[in-house]
Amino acid sequence: MKKEYKKLKRLISKSKNILILTHKGPDFDGFSSALILKKVLSTLYPKKNILFKTNQLPTQNIPYMQEIQMAQKFETENEDLVIMVDAGSWDICTMPDDSIRLTTAKVAVIDHHNTRPMKDIVLEINEGMSSATEQVIDFLEKAYGKKFVITKEISHLAQIGIVFDTGRFLFENTKPETYELMAKLTKIYRLDMEEFTYKSEKFPLETLTPLILFIKNLRVKDDMAFTFLTNNDINSNNLIKIGVNSAQQFVKNNILRYIHGVHWGFIVRPSYAEENAWQVSLRSTKGYQQVDKIAELLGGGGHQYSSAAKIVAKDGDEATKIVLDTISKIVPT
Ligand SMILES: [Mn+2]
Structure with missing residues (x-):
């Protein structure tokens, strides 16, 4: 043994x-x-x-x-x-x-x-x-x-x-x-x-409004896609944690890497555990971008093609900017 x-x-x-x-x-x-x-x-x-x-x-x-x-x-x-x-x-x-x-x-x-x-x-x-x-x-x-x-x-x-x-x-x-x-x-x-x-793939009805907002905010830069929610998105639409988290899952697993020409990306959502904290999840198609390196620079970690980090920022677009700045340091454009 x-x-x-x-x-x-x-x-x-x-x-x-x-x-x-x-x-x-x-x-x-x-x-x-x-x-x-x-x-x-x-x-x-x-x-x-x-x-x-x-x-x-x-x-x-x-x-x-x-x-x-x-x-x-x-x-x-x-x-x-x-x-x-x-x-x-x-x-x-x-x-x-x-x-x-x-x-x-x-x-x-x-x-x-x-x-x-x-x-x-x-x-x-x-x-x-x-x-x-x-x-x-x-x-x-x-x-x-x-x-x-x-x-x-x-x-x-x-x-x-x-x-x-x-x-x-x-x-x-x-x-x-x-x-x-x-x-x-x-x-x-x-x-x-x-x-x-x-x-296990069923989701609550409250997923739909944040899903629309994540899609509306989505941007494509070269072969990367990213999206986020802002405090204004959350407050003016009365979004709740369960809906935001489940919409984030859906976008992460079914949208980010699935646009033609896009192979990797990230999504930012509020952390809900702490004030001014945002959760970023990064995903990549095999062979394209080692996203664990980016997550590590942001104080997080994970797998080669699936990683996450917590970011301190006042708003979701600000957190997104921090991620983009970090990416620009290690990803040649
Ligand atoms: Mn396990």
Whole structure:
């Protein structure tokens, strides 16, 4: 067995109270990896107290949802082991004033992102798999052998996590091992991918007005497109967070790179977590622009072709100007 697997197995068996966390605003990989780990460990160790806490529920019904413990604040209690899945730091999982950050418990990470985890963890399991879900399943299989049984529900959850994080196997993170695992999972239960994707792409009605404004504000410069919202757009149209965020997602995923002649771009939206803070998301088509370099210059980070940063500015057009200035420093025109 891999060294890190052995180490985590030993830590789990020594701990009485285990807390599982994932990133804020969890996606289906976050929920699936956490719920599989929680459910399987609770079955293997019925005497242990194992909790999975998060701040919001999934947007679709998924197996074992009732196992989620909702928490607006993450407080330190009696935990002796914290396991972060699909994330590698307190910043990604909790708010600055959550007392869990001061825990004396050991912290372990199971992730698949290529960002480095925070320093004070005892171990990281991350082999760059398709998803945290695939990494959790691999750990459970290797560490517990026949004792780990893939039930219909576990199979369902696992497929949700993998299908979501690989964009239905279109992304490069899909490996031969991912297909091998999928073959095994679908023999037990077959996820209706069409229905799952349809449901996960639905959006609230409040998306439409900010969507029109994002499109109206969109500009094209060479092979790049960008757009933003201003305070005036937001206030005079009474835009709300849920609509703005979902419109931003839509533009980012379906419009920015899809105009003829355009291969990359960015979108600016209000951060909502802080005053005068704006969130910029950058996207590029493979081989065109390494947007992580731009995000890093802006104090953010991410993947080569998908990255983000937070910008301090009074208005969205001002934040956009900051991004454009940064781009002009490294992108030859
Ligand atoms: Mn993930």
